Amino acid sequence: MADRLPLGHVREATLEVKRSVFLARVERVDDEDAARAVVAAARARAPEARHHCSAFIVDVADAQPIERSSDDGEPAGTAGTPMLEVLRGAGLTNVVAVVTRHFGGTLLGTGGLVRAYSDAVALALDGAPRVRPVVRTLVELELGPEEAGRVDGALLARGVEVTDATWGPTVVLRLAVDDPAAAEALAAEVLQRPATLTLAGHQVTEVAVAG
Template sequence: MSDLRPARGTDVRAETEVRRSRFVALLRRADDEDEARALVADARAAFPDARHHCSAFRVDVPGSNRVERSSDDGEPAGTAGMPMLEVLRGSGLTNVAAVVVRYFGGTRLGTGGLVRAYSEAVQGALAVTPRVRVEIVGLWTVDVGHADAGRVEAELHARGMTVTDVAYGARTVRLTLAAADGDRLVGVVASLTAGRAIPAPTGTAVVEHRLTPAS
């Protein structure tokens, strides 16, 4: 399984102005509903004098259906939260929350104008959002001799394998490896140890790969 999510870290912020109304878009990684709602609370605290704090989020719940929510927060129904959610859907990102704070500029934008303004505000934040590709990969352990451990670890890294842990014992060194392709991993380890070491599966792990802007 793999999907795209915002990278963890600080909030992404983007601002636009439409007919003197100021729109401040905030976007954050949210791995559950509480984290998504926390962004709304933080936006209200950071911009207490704004008239609207509209929001939308998409969160994957392990073993259950994806949760999607939106709020117009006082704007005409369907003009803010749902358009924001549609933009998030179109981005392909999951586990993402967005809030758009609006300072009214004195000129009414109309239904279509509001839909465009809130949609474009979220699009502006998405354009500068760092992203990661999330994968569930297999975990494996393999025991090698102390004399071979450094060489084997270096060769695994050189061949694109992920070594997540190195534990030194009295007689051997246990390497914990993460791999999406278990058959390839077993083959690589066999070739590096002349068949003396055989990786054993131990479970799964979630791995995040940061993407370049062009990815």
Template sequence: MPRGPDVTSELEIKRSRFITWLRRVDDEAAARALLAEARDAYPDARHHCSAWVIAVPDAQPLWHSSDDGEPSGTAGRPMLDVLVGSGLTDVAVVVVRYFGGTLLGTGGLVRAYSDAVASALALAPRVRLVPSALWTVLLPHAEAGRVESELRARGVVVHDVAYVAEGVRLTVADNDREGLGALVASLTRGAAVLEPAGRTVSEVPEFLGPGDDEG
């Protein structure tokens, strides 16, 4: 079953309806799925314009835009420009237009499609990607619950809890090696030590406060 957009908004400009679907996506297939769902949901609309920005490891992001029958450069590209200007990646947007009978002109279309995407972005929750080092610590079963609780209470991100024959292995994310090591030593009376376990990327929610620039 189609799951619909993560965020939706609607504008009416000179009797034309602009319905915007916005979704976080992991790859181009997911972005195209959003477009297909919008076409299915609004089969009688004249235009289903789209744009997306998808991160590619060790390469430039994948950019896409489509005017879907609107005059060239008046829909998809302005939509893409708003996405790129927001600084977000891994996001797809579709703007469905029902023509209201009044021509908007080239400039009017550019403004309408740009405003449609901006209105949806203003409603979208955002996260900041924070690279972090991963560490493991092996604890006795009797101590693991207490130590895990203390770590969480101090803001340490616990990524995994694994029960093994030797005890409980916690995997935590933190970039302060010395501070985390000292904390673990204090909580275990020096009985446990950190072992490096690679790196990860954590998501930290971002909140736009009064006066913040939404891009």
């Protein structure tokens, strides 16, 4: 899976080229409607600006990612597509970039526009933290109430994520694990008797990407 910006993360940068000011904003989004809302918000913040160029990539379950870009009045291919290429090159998904241009009176030419829009997005992304989706298996462990607290604490101490606990005549702990077989062996070690884990689906967790 491709990397993402952390939830709620926003990056901004300002680039000036021959008195034209390019204000870049890059945000984490999780669907197409959210991406378009970010573009609309940029327009609302600076209605006097001549261009609000944009690009976004969002994942779709069981389908190819949606990729869209807009030159918003700039010469075709000089803004949105170069911005999209920067997002692709960064290896990111679920991300939208908007660059608002305040015209400075000097024409930049097609090459100058491509560089300016690309550089503005790259500048906004420079040093951005990343997270990566990791799919973990959900399993359930059924045990007696008298041992639930001890087992819960022991599993947590060994790095097992306990996502839920259902209390009744018996207690069911729901665990998110990378390797169900290894988790079953660990549960048996903690319980000091054979343990059986029941599969209960999957969970997507985002973990920080080092560096």
